[in-house]
Amino acid sequence: MDEIECVVVGAGVVGLAVARALALSGREVLLIEAEDAIGTQTSSRNSEVIHAGIYYAPGSLMAKFCVAGKLALYDYCAERGVPHSNCGKLIVAADAAERDRLGAIAAKAAANGVLDMRELSQAEAIALEPNLACAGALLSPSTGIIDSHAYMLALHGDVEAAGGMVVFSSPLLSARPDGDGIVLSIGGAEPMQLKTRLLVNSAGLFASAVARTIEGLDPAHIPTEYYAKGNYFTLSGRSPFSRLIYPVPVPGGLGTHLTLDMGGQARFGPDVEWIDEINYDVDASRIPLFVEAVKRYWPDVSADRLQPGYAGIRPKIVPKGAPGQDFVVQDASVHGVPGLINLFGIESPGLTASLALADHVAQRAAG
Numbered sequence: 001m002d003e004i005e006c007v008v009v010g011a012g013v014v015g016l017a018v019a020r021a022l023a024l025s026g027r028e029v030l031l032i033e034a035e036d037a038i039g040t041q042t043s044s045r046n047s048e049v050i051h052a053g054i055y056y057a058p059g060s061l062m063a064k065f066c067v068a069g070k071l072a073l074y075d076y077c078a079e080r081g082v083p084h085s086n087c088g089k090l091i092v093a094a095d096a097a098e099r100d101r102l103g104a105i106a107a108k109a110a111a112n113g114v115l116d117m118r119e120l121s122q123a124e125a126i127a128l129e130p131n132l133a134c135a136g137a138l139l140s141p142s143t144g145i146i147d148s149h150a151y152m153l154a155l156h157g158d159v160e161a162a163g164g165m166v167v168f169s170s171p172l173l174s175a176r177p178d179g180d181g182i183v184l185s186i187g188g189a190e191p192m193q194l195k196t197r198l199l200v201n202s203a204g205l206f207a208s209a210v211a212r213t214i215e216g217l218d219p220a221h222i223p224t225e226y227y228a229k230g231n232y233f234t235l236s237g238r239s240p241f242s243r244l245i246y247p248v249p250v251p252g253g254l255g256t257h258l259t260l261d262m263g264g265q266a267r268f269g270p271d272v273e274w275i276d277e278i279n280y281d282v283d284a285s286r287i288p289l290f291v292e293a294v295k296r297y298w299p300d301v302s303a304d305r306l307q308p309g310y311a312g313i314r315p316k317i318v319p320k321g322a323p324g325q326d327f328v329v330q331d332a333s334v335h336g337v338p339g340l341i342n343l344f345g346i347e348s349p350g351l352t353a354s355l356a357l358a359d360h361v362a363q364r365a366a367g
Contacts, residue, residue: 004030006198006365007184009172009210011035012043013148013351014343015202016155016166017358022198023162025362030194031159032186034171034206039152042204043351045280045312047232047259047270050074050084050144051349054091055249058111061327065353065360067113070142072355073151080154083147083262089244090125092134094296098248099136105248106138116141131240133299143244147262148351175199175340176215182339198365201342205278205315211342221335223317223328223344230270231282232309233290239266245297256293267309268294274320275313282308317345327357331364341365 008019011033019031035041053067077084093099106117118139120128125137159166170188177183181195203210208225211217239260247255256271268290287306294301318325328344335342341361350357 001183001193001195003181003195004028005196006030006200007032007194007196008200008202010201010203010207011038011156011166011168012041012202012204013039013152013155013354014043014204014346014357015200016152016159017354018200018202018361019164019166020155020158020162021355021358021362022200022365023159023164025366027198029159029162029164030196031164031166032170032172033166033168036168038156038166039149042312042315042347043148043152045310046148046348046351047257048146048148048261049089049244049259049352050086050146051352052109052117052140052142053112053114053349053352054105054109054117054140055254056108056112056349057324057326058108061329061357062349062353063112065327065356066349069349069353069356073146073352074144076154076355077146077151082150082154084144085262086142086144087243087260089140089143089246090120090129090132091138091140091246091248092125092132092297093136093248094133095135101248102136102138109140114140114142129241129243129245131298131300132245133297145244145260145262146351151351172203172210172213174213174215177337177339182214182337197339199340200361200365201340202346204346205313207315207342207344207346208317211344214337214340217335217337217340221330221342224319226316226319227275227278228314228316228320229273229275229279229311230314231273231286231311232267232269233282233287233306234309235266235268236305236307239264240298240300241266247293247297256290258294258298268306269309270312278313280311280313282311284308314347315345316347327353329357329361329364
């Protein structure tokens with residue numbers, strides 16, 4: 001049986017970053033992906049935002065890795081020529097009650113180390129974005145956007161340049177501890193068994209399903225997966241805004257916001273639609289709901305300028321109505337299986353946090 005030092009499951013943005021961190025530390029790495037390309041699920045179906053680290057619970061892994069990851073990501077993009085823009089964003093209050101909540105949002109951001117937030121009056125916000133309707137706003141100068149596919153291509157290149165291997169159409173079918181390692185059964189056109197000393201489960205939406213294939217892993221340590229679908233609608237014509245526009249957050253998400261891609265096209269979303277099975281269909285009948293939400297900060301929106309764009313699914317590990325989740329990085333000190341690290345609940349800000357999260361996993365792997 002062939003042996004290898006490290007196997008990472010899942011070639012989304014976090015799996016690629018983890019494989020890169022391990023390979024750059026001098027370890028022998030194989031990254032396996034069930035699909036036939038990198039980042040086909042959550043990593044390619046999101047807002048492509050470089051988050052500042054505003055909303056997360058102080059002291060949480062989300063807060064820690066978002067703030068550190070943001071800095072690392074801007075540096076990485078500049079170094080590797082990954083298209084990105086530090087365009088900034090406004091969190092807009094639609095009325096006086098929401099305006100009164102802006103201070104608490106800024107205070108949470110400051111507790112996370114985000115110290116550049118600035119509260120704007122109605123006049124100051126509209127001076128920056130003349131098409132905006134609001135009672136006040138918060139300016140986040142360190143928020144930006146990124147070409148997520150170009151970023152993943154760069155990570156993929158780094159993995160291979162450091163001696164790692166990436167293989168596609170190779171799902172992990174099962175795993176069992178065996179002496180000083182873990183024996184993997186890998187499917188695909190050429191099924192094989194492989195022994196590894198380190199297995200990192202970074203399978204995103206399917207992380208819990210992958211964990212259930214691992215013999216000896218107590219089911220009590222495997223969270224139930226829940227799917228919070230986010231639909232996006234694209235805006236035809238020129239964007240009315242030069243920055244990202246976010247409403248004050250709503251339970252389960254950050255509200256129906258406006259983001260920009262690297263070509264300048266505006267899109268609205270994601271909303272929050274709890275579903276039982278994975279599907280990426282975008283229902284045009286949801287347009288009136290989007291128009292109603294967007295009108296609170298852009299009264300001139302019209303339904304005939306919106307077209308179905310795409311949908312993504314947040315890998316939730318808490319059900320609808322539950323308090324917000326945190327990233328889970330689970331090693332043998334928790335579940336008792338030597339050589340296994342599970343990553344659960346890696347939703348937004350996973351892309352922003354990816355480099356910092358990967359460094360953390362590599363450090364945990366080193367003991």
